[in-house]
Amino acid sequence: MRHKDRNIYQINYKFIIYVTIFAVVIMEEILLHTCCAPCSAAIIEWLLANNIRPVLFYYNPNICPGEEYEIRKAECTRYARRKRIDIVDGDYNHEEWLQSIAGLENEPERGNRCLKCFRIRLWGTACLANDYGFERFATTLASSRWKNLAQIAEAGHWAASQFENITFWDKNWRKDGLSERRLILLKENNFYNQQYCGCEFSKVKTHKS
Numbered sequence: 001m002r003h004k005d006r007n008i009y010q011i012n013y014k015f016i017i018y019v020t021i022f023a024v025v026i027m028e029e030i031l032l033h034t035c036c037a038p039c040s041a042a043i044i045e046w047l048l049a050n051n052i053r054p055v056l057f058y059y060n061p062n063i064c065p066g067e068e069y070e071i072r073k074a075e076c077t078r079y080a081r082r083k084r085i086d087i088v089d090g091d092y093n094h095e096e097w098l099q100s101i102a103g104l105e106n107e108p109e110r111g112n113r114c115l116k117c118f119r120i121r122l123w124g125t126a127c128l129a130n131d132y133g134f135e136r137f138a139t140t141l142a143s144s145r146w147k148n149l150a151q152i153a154e155a156g157h158w159a160a161s162q163f164e165n166i167t168f169w170d171k172n173w174r175k176d177g178l179s180e181r182r183l184i185l186l187k188e189n190n191f192y193n194q195q196y197c198g199c200e201f202s203k204v205k206t207h208k209s
């Protein structure tokens with residue numbers, strides 16, 4: 001009887017291994033534009049729990065100064081390593097970003113400067129998706145309650161429409177308990193939590209992104 005029980009356990013153990021391998025093999029991969037660790041952690045956790053493997057793309061030429069950019073990148077990289085997922089480092093050219101938003105410097109937050117800023121970053125993400133064969137991309141920008149969801153969706157769908165066979169996933173990342181989880185993970189991981197959105201024009205604000 002004991003011998004028989006042991007065989008059952010062995011069979012179950014093998015079954016679990018096969019199921020795990022199968023699950024890893026069929027995991028969908030998406031490209032996830034990431035703006036910072038606090039905005040990204042709960043989304044990454046949710047994706048992995050739902051059998052979707054994100055590849056992170058840190059592409060934020062809007063951030064000023066360069067030291068702030070490096071701190072946010074380092075925090076994203078730290079969390080990516082912890083979750084054992086890949087992170088791609090995008091180019092950082094803040095001067096070029098400033099030229100792209102010229103004339104919109106005095107726009108309020110959530111105004112036309114922000115729409116342009118989202119377009120720049122999501123265009124870059126769509127280009128990478130196209131180069132590396134991702135069918136879907138998303139962004140962590142939409143997790144912040146300070147940002148306009150409609151603007152992010154508009155920019156994402158516009159960027160995706162420039163390519164064939166690429167779609168933008170405009171899921172509302174503030175639902176499904178993710179806003180609450182965001183706060184928990186922020187504390188648990190002791191993330192650096194920036195006090196402004198990113199560009200020099202948002203520095204006058206004191207809210208967190």
Ligand code: SF4
Nearest residue numbers: 114117197198199202
């Ligand atoms: S406030 Fe934020 S989203 Fe708007 S332009 Fe500046 S960095 Fe971009």
